[in-house]
Amino acid sequence: MGHRAAIYARVSTTDQSCERQITELTAFADRGGFKIIGIFKDITFGTKTNRLARNRVIKLAQARKIDAILVTELSRWGRSTQDLLETLNRLSGWKVLVVAMNGMTFELNTPHGCMMATILAGIAQFERDLLSEHVKSGLAAARARGKKLGRQPGQRPKSNKLTPRVLEALESGKSYRWIARDLGISKNTVTDIVKRNRENS
Known part of the structure; x- marks a missing residue:
């Protein structure tokens, strides 16, 4: 060959x-x-x-x-x-x-x-749907136990720990939207991490 x-x-x-x-x-x-x-x-x-x-x-x-x-x-x-x-x-x-x-x-x-590709796309969609169901189920169970969800006043997002993973994914060509979905954070958080890294470079 x-x-x-x-x-x-x-x-x-x-x-x-x-x-x-x-x-x-x-x-x-x-x-x-x-x-x-x-x-x-x-x-x-x-x-x-x-x-x-x-x-x-x-x-x-x-x-x-x-x-x-x-x-x-x-x-x-x-x-x-x-x-x-x-x-x-x-x-x-x-x-x-x-x-x-x-x-x-x-x-x-x-x-x-x-x-x-068609088969993989179908499997990927199934995995996303399954993950979404698990997340919704987990949130519902947490609410039922009286747990407060989301960031509370005075708390800062723990984005510093995710910085290396965000930058590595970005370097490999991933989009902000894909990174946010993969890491379970918002697209705005991804943008903030990238912006802070550029400012500190």
Whole structure:
């Protein structure tokens, strides 16, 4: 094939298969005739994931320095169904493929890719609806217990803790609206965080 490829692995601190992922993907690249441009690895700490390596891969794709991204499985690439769909769409616009080790190639501008995009979009909508139902149910239960919701007078929003995540998402090309929805904050909060960061830079 002769495609230029980036190997991407995502592991947790308790995952012992990090080197195995890379070894298997390297062998897979060799069998497929891919030219490895770089090997990138992100590590999950509990529920928090450092995605700096994935951001570097996306920048390579945007700069047209790679033709494919090799992963052991699609779940290693996407944080969520919505995130997966959005990044696959962006990569498709740059003519960059995501290839899983089982041989499946994800390219959204093909008939197979369009079908997969439709399925992913449906799953993403289902996840959003399910999350919305859970939030509404939780709020209703909290109100029933007499809990006061929302920011109380004199309280300041805890946006400082979210600043790194907002800036990382912004750097990866996410919109203010997407970031707000993903982090469960308002779009105005996202705007304030970005504004404060620019003022302090």
